[in-house]
Amino acid sequence: MSSQEVQSINNDDAPISPRLGKNSPILSYFCVYNPSLGPHEENTKDQILYYTAKKVIPADVKMKQVGLAQALVNFTSTFSPSHPTQNVHSQKNRMIFLQPEPGFWMHMCVELGILRKQIKDSKGKEKLVTEYLDSQLNDSALEAVLKIGYEQFKLLNGTFSSIIYDDKKETNRQRTRSLMHAIEEFFSEWIWKWDFDRLDIMTFSAVFNGVPVQPVLRANYLNINKLDESIKTNFTNNISHLFVLNIQDGGLVYRSPDLLIDDVCALRKHVLKKVENHAKSEKRKMDIEMTMMKKDSPKVSGLKQFTKSLSQSHILSYFSAGGSKSTDTVNSSATPTSAAASIDSTLALPSALDIPTATSSPNGSLVPENINQGIYLTGLVESTAIGMNGEERPVTKSDLVRVYISSTYNGEQPRENQLTEYYSLVYKHKSNLVWSFLLPATSKSEDLLSDPIFYTDLEAYMNENNLEGLTNVLVENIASVQEKSFNLGKNYKCFYYDNATLNIKSTMIDPRSTSKNPKEKKAAIQVTNEMLLQLLEVREDFDKIPRTSEVYTRSTVNHWIAGNRLYNTLRASSSEYDANTVVHENRSSIDECSRDDGMDDYTEMYLIAAKKDTSLADVEGKIV
Secondary structure, three states, X not given: XXXXXXXXXXXXXXXXXXXXXXXXXXXXXXXXXXXXXXOOHHHHHHHXXXXXXXXXXXXXXXXXXXXXXXXXXXXXXXXXXXXXXXXXXXXXEEEEEEEEEOOEEEEEEEEOEEEEEEEEOOOOOEEEEEEEEHHHOOXXXXXXXXXXXXXXXXXXXXXXXXXHOOOOOOOOHHHHHXXXXXXXXXXXXXXXXXXXXXXXXXXXXXXXOOEEEOOXXXXXXXXXXXXXXXXXXXXXXXXXXXXXXXXXXXXXXXXXXOOOHHHHHHHHHHHHHHXXXXXXHHHHHHHHHHHHHHHHHHHOOHHHHHHHHHHHOOOHHXXXXXXXXXXXXXXXXXXXXXXXXXXXXXXXXXXXXXXXXXXXXXXXXXXXXXXXXXXXXXXXXXXXXXXXXXXXXXXXXXXXXXXXXXXXXXXXXXXXXXXXXXXXXXXXXXXXXXXXXXXXOOXXXXXXXXXXXHHHHHHHHHHHOOHHHHHHHHHHHHHHHHHHHHOXXXXXXXXXXXXXXXXXXXXXXXXXXXXOOXXXXXXXXXXXXXXXXXXXXXHHHHHHOOOOOEEEEXXXXXXXXXXXXXXXXXXXXXXXXXXXXXXEOOHHHHOOOOOOOOOOOEEEEEEEEOOOOOOHHHHHHHXX
């Protein structure tokens, strides 16, 4: 070996001098395992269904890490058999454990954030001090990340047990490989997209895993319900459920009365991710077109340049039908998405097959232009393909998305620990309302979703029932309510969460805080990670001290956080419905549904007062 090679190896092995400043927490490794799959010493490696780490890890180290995780769980179970360990703190790491199903464990290790700084010792010499920021990670938030991951995996694939075990509760190598492939396909990207510095996302999308409900006028709610029932009747019950979202903040506008709110909670994240991916795709297309226009602009001039610009910007297509994509949705990439929509979940979808666009009209349109007001994001979706000579041609791709939820169809009662399979059909209207339809996963539904005429008929039927007029009224209704909530006061932020109905209302995520307008940005309170950590600590106090109803705390940076928990004994006095009110906040589609008897029935309200001269009396007056 030459001296240069030896020097190169020594340089690679030499420790890198640490940088001063702060490093964010980062995922060290994540794994899914089941001890019963490898009970003997010779097949212990079969316990690991999935493992990923930030760097290459030898097989023996993987087994040691999983063995340590099992040992910690077994040791703590001796002290609390009914409540296995959920987290373990060490000097440099935080270990999180979750058992989503009997026998199956999800485990991740997060490296703590680091703060390095130079200080002077007693002799005046500078020395490097490394501080591990343990307090900046919240156990509930980290555990909620794993819960959301399992929720989305189950939505798209079913439970771990249903994949690996047959009807006789037995498994084989083929079933085990199927589960390992499904877990890898979902978690390989999803787990690495989490930013552990974004406590706001973990708090409002994972810890409080609820559904923000848009208050709408009672008359508008009844009109949507009437349209829902007529669609089911007109399509001979091929469509089982419907829910409508406002993609600006991810709020629920409507859901079918027999669609469980827990299912909506999972479906909502999936649909918003679909919308976000579509917006990114449209933006990429527009960027490519603008780049091509800039490249070609020096080569042509005068009338030729003008006509070429018209062609490339698709202005001419405005006067002709363009498939199932409406000209009104060209700017959909500019649509803002909610904080909940930023939760990344890899969608395990079947590979799409290019199908020539059906020609139901002389110009090759799937939907006549006069009724085309939106675009389908699943099912038969419009796309473009590049030919051999570089020309673009429209194609239709089959993107049938299966989902597994607890809600049943045909009026059947939900069965415990049993999921029903559906096809998800997502329709984005030009008004930024998303209509999501659930069809039973039968051969009849599959044939229906493979027929381009079905999409034409569904959109035409909704338009015949005044879809545009209804959505316009809903958008105005939603905008007026949002404006009122943002004007409650610039010195306070409020958060409401109902644990029984999963209803969420919040002014903590204010669009003005991300506005480019300096005046609007200044008017909004910036909710910091310190505020959120204290809010989560207040919530943990409620769980640690049974029947606690009020908790107040004040930080060193002069802001108050007040929490109030109302238990079911107080619900009757605080939830009287005024029959004369003009606002109907979807209570019939959420509160009147059957609740889980094992779920604690309580409502939580939190208030952040960031005003320096705010007193405890002021905070009490706001929270009561």
